[in-house]
Amino acid sequence: MLTANFLRGRRRRQLTEEEKRALEDAVARVERYPARQTTYRRGELIRQSTLIVSGTMCRYMDDREGHRQLVAYHVAGDFIDLHGFPLQRLDHDIATISEAEVALVPHERLTAITERFPHLARMLWFSTLLDAAMHREWIFRLGRLDAAGRIAHFLSETHARLGAVGMVDGGWFDFPLTQQDVGEACGLTSVHVNRVFRRLREAGLIASANRRIGLPDPPALAAIGEFSPDYLYLGDELRTP
Amino acid sequence: MLTANFLRGRRRRQLTEEEKRALEDAVARVERYPARQTTYRRGELIRQSTLIVSGTMCRYMDDREGHRQLVAYHVAGDFIDLHGFPLQRLDHDIATISEAEVALVPHERLTAITERFPHLARMLWFSTLLDAAMHREWIFRLGRLDAAGRIAHFLSETHARLGAVGMVDGGWFDFPLTQQDVGEACGLTSVHVNRVFRRLREAGLIASANRRIGLPDPPALAAIGEFSPDYLYLGDELRTP
DNA sequence: CGCGATATTGATATAGATCAACTAATGTGG
DNA sequence: CCACATTAGTTGATCTATATCAATATCGCG
Numbered sequence: 001m002l003t004a005n006f007l008r009g010r011r012r013r014q015l016t017e018e019e020k021r022a023l024e025d026a027v028a029r030v031e032r033y034p035a036r037q038t039t040y041r042r043g044e045l046i047r048q049s050t051l052i053v054s055g056t057m058c059r060y061m062d063d064r065e066g067h068r069q070l071v072a073y074h075v076a077g078d079f080i081d082l083h084g085f086p087l088q089r090l091d092h093d094i095a096t097i098s099e100a101e102v103a104l105v106p107h108e109r110l111t112a113i114t115e116r117f118p119h120l121a122r123m124l125w126f127s128t129l130l131d132a133a134m135h136r137e138w139i140f141r142l143g144r145l146d147a148a149g150r151i152a153h154f155l156s157e158t159h160a161r162l163g164a165v166g167m168v169d170g171g172w173f174d175f176p177l178t179q180q181d182v183g184e185a186c187g188l189t190s191v192h193v194n195r196v197f198r199r200l201r202e203a204g205l206i207a208s209a210n211r212r213i214g215l216p217d218p219p220a221l222a223a224i225g226e227f228s229p230d231y232l233y234l235g236d237e238l239r240t241p
Numbered sequence: 242m243l244t245a246n247f248l249r250g251r252r253r254r255q256l257t258e259e260e261k262r263a264l265e266d267a268v269a270r271v272e273r274y275p276a277r278q279t280t281y282r283r284g285e286l287i288r289q290s291t292l293i294v295s296g297t298m299c300r301y302m303d304d305r306e307g308h309r310q311l312v313a314y315h316v317a318g319d320f321i322d323l324h325g326f327p328l329q330r331l332d333h334d335i336a337t338i339s340e341a342e343v344a345l346v347p348h349e350r351l352t353a354i355t356e357r358f359p360h361l362a363r364m365l366w367f368s369t370l371l372d373a374a375m376h377r378e379w380i381f382r383l384g385r386l387d388a389a390g391r392i393a394h395f396l397s398e399t400h401a402r403l404g405a406v407g408m409v410d411g412g413w414f415d416f417p418l419t420q421q422d423v424g425e426a427c428g429l430t431s432v433h434v435n436r437v438f439r440r441l442r443e444a445g446l447i448a449s450a451n452r453r454i455g456l457p458d459p460p461a462l463a464a465i466g467e468f469s470p471d472y473l474y475l476g477d478e479l480r481t482p
Numbered sequence: 483c484g485c486g487a488t489a490t491t492g493a494t495a496t497a498g499a500t501c502a503a504c505t506a507a508t509g510t511g512g
Numbered sequence: 513c514c515a516c517a518t519t520a521g522t523t524g525a526t527c528t529a530t531a532t533c534a535a536t537a538t539c540g541c542g
Contacts, residue, residue, distance in 0.1 A: 043471070061381045064467050069384040071377040083374075086367040091374050091472035115359045122355060125366045126327040128373065133324075133332050135376035136312040140302045142383035143310040143428035147530070178488065187384035192530055194490060226305050230284065231332035388498070419520060433498055435522060483542100490537070500527070507520070512513105 002027050002053050002103040005077025007127060009164025011233050019120040026109040027051070033096045035176075040094040046084035048106045052076050055100025056176055060184070061092045070185040071138070072131060073097075073158065073177075077165045082128050085110050098176040133231040142187050145226065147196050150186040153225030155206065159215055160229045164238055175213040243268050243294050243344040246318025248368060250405025252474050260361040267350040268292070274337045276417075281335040287325035289347045293317050296341025297417055301425070302333045311426040312379070313372060314338075314399065314418075318406045323369050326351050339417040374472040383428050386467065388437050391427040394466030396447065400456055401470045405479055416454040 003023050007015070015023075030053065033039055039057070040046075057080055059072040071092055074080045084090050085107055114121040134157070141153045162173045179197065180190040188196075200206045205221045207214040215221055219240070222228070229239060244264050248256075256264075271294065274280055280298070281287070298321055300313040312333060315321045325331050326348055355362040375398070382394045403414045420438065421431040429437075441447045446462045448455040456462055460481070463469070470480060 059377070061377070061385075063381070063385040067385060069381045071380045083370050086363050086370050087374070087474065092377060111359075111363075114363060118352075118356045118359070118362070121359070121362065122327050122352075125369070128366070129324050129327050129369060132369065132373035132376055133328070135373055135380060136300070136302065136333060139312045139376060139379045139383060140304070140310045142380060143425075144302075144304040144308060179490095180488080184384075189531060190489085191491090191532080194488095195530095198490080233328065421520080430499060431521085432500080432523090435520095436498090439522080485541090486539105487541100488537100488539070491535085493533085493535105495530105495532070497529095497531090498527105499529090501525085503523085505520100505522070507518100509518075510516085512515090 002030065003051060005053075005165045006051060006079065007123065008077050008166075009235050009238055010130070011235050015120065015123060019117055019123075022113060022117055022120060026105045026113060027103040028106050028109070030101060030103050033057075033100045033102065035096055035099045038093055038095040040081060040090065042092050043089050045089060046081060046087075046107070048104045049079060049082045049085055049110065050094075051079045051103045051105065053101040053103055055102075056097040056174075057094060057100055058097055058181075058185075059092050059094050068184045069187070070181070072134065073185060075158075075162060075165065076167065079124070079127055082124060083131065085124075097181065098174075130233060133233070137231050138185075141225075147186070147188050147192055148199065149225050150188065151182065151193065151196050151200070151225075152205070152221045153227045154182065154186055155213065155215065156218065156222045156225050156227035157229075157232075159218060160232055160234065160238070164232070164234055170214075171216060171218070172212050172214040174211065175208070176211055243271065244292060246294075246406045247292060247320065248364065249318050249407075250476050250479055251371070252476050256361065256364060260358055260364075263354060263358055263361060267346045267354060268344040269347050269350070271342060271344050274298075274341050274343065276337055276340045279334055279336040281322065281331065283333050284330055286330060287322060287328075287348070289345045290320060290323045290326055290351065291335075292320045292344045292346065294342040294344050296343075297338040297415075298335060298341055299338055299422075299426075300333050300335050309425045310428070311422070313375065314426060316399075316403055316406065317408065320365070320368055323365060324372065326365075338422065339415075371474060374474070378472050379426075382466075388427070388429050388433055389440065390466050391429065392423065392434065392437050392441070392466070393446070393462045394468045395423065395427055396454065396456065397459065397463045397466050397468035398470075398473075400459060401473055401475065401479070405473070405475055411455075412457060412459070413453050413455040415452065416449070417452055 001024060052074055054076050057074045058070050060068045060070045062068055081094060141150050162168050167173055179193040183190045183193045204216055242265060293315055295317050298315045299311050301309045301311045303309055322335060382391050403409050408414055420434040424431045424434045445457055
């Protein structure tokens with residue numbers, strides 16, 4: 001099932017079999033994007049939305065000098081540009097981080113869903129509001145936390161979200177972001193990210209190898225990042241850092 | 242009309258008379274909140290949503306030490322906690338800034354709207370995604386701009402949004418936020434906000450009197466804040482800084 | 483195996499925080 | 513409507529987290 005990870009691990013995911021089938025049937029085709037490619041540019045008209053089947057993508061905005069600010073990081077099960085359905089155009093760019101397989105859903109089929117399946121429509125709405133909740137958390141992170149806190153928060157969030165879709169194994173998960181990318185998500189330079197990573201590593205709070213990250217002590221990291229996963233609306237079994 | 246300012250001044254606000262009436266009829270009652278009062282605390286169950294008729298409110302999150310980070314500022318016409326309709330609980334607190342008059346819409350009536358008026362439902366969805374777009378812009382502001390840029394961006398945004406609901410007069414608009422509040426929105430201390438305000442005032446870019454702010458040269462201020470109003474999805478007549 | 487991307491480390495600079503008065507508004511009770 | 517209290521705004525001196533600049537080391541890939 002292409003859409004099996006959609007809202008997986010979230011509370012209130014009461015989709016009926018009929019709704020699941022309607023969503024799966026709404027997929028028009030599947031594509032594969034190479035790593036590090038911008039797939040959508042701000043302002044383009046959107047006629048379909050993109051559900052990540054596997055791989056990772058991000059949404060970002062460039063400042064005047066071309067420095068990138070990530071505004072969201074997306075993993076399997078995320079409907080990355082569903083915002084484009086009501087908005088028609090987006091205010092930011094979208095790119096892959098790692099290679100990604102995506103399912104494309106034409107907007108006319110989403111319109112049909114909102115007419116025929118009001119509850120499923122509210123679940124789609126819900127999923128865009130999860131993004132908004134993450135945005136708020138990112139605002140908090142940038143506005144109130146220092147460098148170590150921001151990075152700890154970002155890693156804790158990624159850990160929790162990947163956990164929800166079964167992609168954490170023994171505290172380890174894929175992490176295809178460079179230190180430069182992490183800096184662009186956290187409003188820091190890659191140099192400073194490197195120094196903070198070292199401190200966290202020396203404190204036994206993170207480990208890394210082969211583009212994967214391990215969190216030996218998630219609660220301690222969550223404490224540094226003032227992270228609490230409420231805003232991810234996870235199912236009961238997933239609600240500890 | 243209590244709901245007259247809802248989506249006012251936005252592109253794609255094609256509500257039929259019937260839809261407008263349905264929304265107006267969904268209002269169960271009107272309340273008045275005093276200034277500087279927290280009206281909703283994170284995690285409470287929400288059974289109704291709040292549309293601001295007049296006055297200003299904000300959404301915020303506290304850090305461990307109780308320092309506040311604003312994540313949104315809301316004015317007349319904003320459906321401040323419509324996110325709570327699909328989410329059921331919110332991840333942040335809500336408070337008034339100035340005294341506010343609000344219209345309350347029970348969630349069961351919103352559910353009825355999504356079943357009977359799919360297009361109006363998409364417009365409600367659209368309005369929550371405007372919030373998400375503003376959130377993204379706040380992330381950009383905090384992650385990539387310096388103090389002057391952040392403040393310039395925030396003032397430019399407020400100017401544009403109040404313009405959309407007809408609340409800007411000769412470049413002047415109500416601004417009930419203290420410098421402390423601006424700091425909490427922009428990730429700065431009130432002391433530093435004060436110094437930046439002085440510089441902007443001396444440069445002839447802002448003026449203030451009686452809790453109002455005037456922007457003598459909006460394009461120049463927008464340039465400093467790298468502000469472009471695309472993300473507000475304003476009508477054609479309102480799309481210059 | 484070698485090259486470009488990424489990570490690492492050190493030295494120095496700076497924007498903004500912090501601490502500490504002081505002043506100007508705004509409000510409040512007698 | 514005045515006297516006082518409280519809140520908001522202003523300014524200066526100093527400190528610090530993070531940026532910047534620069535060099536080297538290591539990794540992953542063709």
